[in-house]
Amino acid sequence: MAKKWFVLRVQSNKEDKVKGDLEKRIKMQGIEGLIPQILVPSEKVSEIKGGKKRVAERKMYPGYVMAEIEVDEKGEIPENVWYMIRDVPGAGDLIGGDTRPIAMESSEVERLLKEAERAEEKPKAKIEFHIGDRVRVKEGPFENYEGVVEEVLPTSGCLKLMLTIFGRPTPVELEYWQVEAL
Incomplete structure (x- = not known):
C-alpha cells in the first residue's frame, strides 16, 4: 500500500x-x-x-x-x-x-x-520593515536621525537606510532593531 x-x-x-x-x-x-x-x-x-x-x-x-x-x-x-x-x-x-x-x-x-x-x-x-518605509534611528551613533528604508537584508538582519546628514543623503546600514517606524 x-x-x-x-x-x-x-x-x-x-x-x-x-x-x-x-x-x-x-x-x-x-x-x-x-x-x-x-x-x-x-x-x-x-x-x-x-x-x-x-x-x-x-x-x-x-x-x-x-x-x-x-x-x-x-x-x-x-x-x-x-x-x-x-x-x-x-x-x-x-x-x-x-x-x-x-x-x-x-x-x-x-x-x-x-x-x-x-x-x-x-x-x-523578524523584520517588519519594507522598502520605502520612513524610520527613525533609536540607538547608535545616528540616534534620532530620520530616513527611508532603501533595502532589507533578512539574512543578516540589517536594513540599508538613506539618512540626511548635514543636508546630504547618506547611505547607512543598521540592524533592524536599531530603528523604529514613524
Whole structure:
C-alpha cells in the first residue's frame, strides 16, 4: 500500500494540540503504521522585545496540520482512519473534494519537507520593515536621525537606510532593531 500526504484544517492556534491528540489516538488504536508522520511546519524567528532578543516559533501554515496516511488500492483513506481524524477535538476536515480528501502533489510534499528541514536551522530575523518605509534611528551613533528604508537584508538582519546628514543623503546600514517606524 502507498502512503500519501493530506492537509487537515484545524482551529487556529490549536495545531500542536491537535497533533498531540491525534498522535495519542493513533497510539491507543495501534495504527502507527497507517499514519507514520504528522507535521506542523514552523520556523524559528528572532525578535527584539523590550530591548531583549528572544527566539519565537512561528507557524508556517497557521490553521493546518499535514499528515502522511497510508491509502488503499483506490488511493483513498481507510474509513476508520478518516473518522478517527475527524473526531479529534479542534480538527476540522481533510482538504479536498466534495466527498473524499485529495492528497498533496509530490512536488508540494518535497517543498514542504525541505521547508521543515530548513526551519530547524538558525532562526531568521523578524523584520517588519519594507522598502520605502520612513524610520527613525533609536540607538547608535545616528540616534534620532530620520530616513527611508532603501533595502532589507533578512539574512543578516540589517536594513540599508538613506539618512540626511548635514543636508546630504547618506547611505547607512543598521540592524533592524536599531530603528523604529514613524
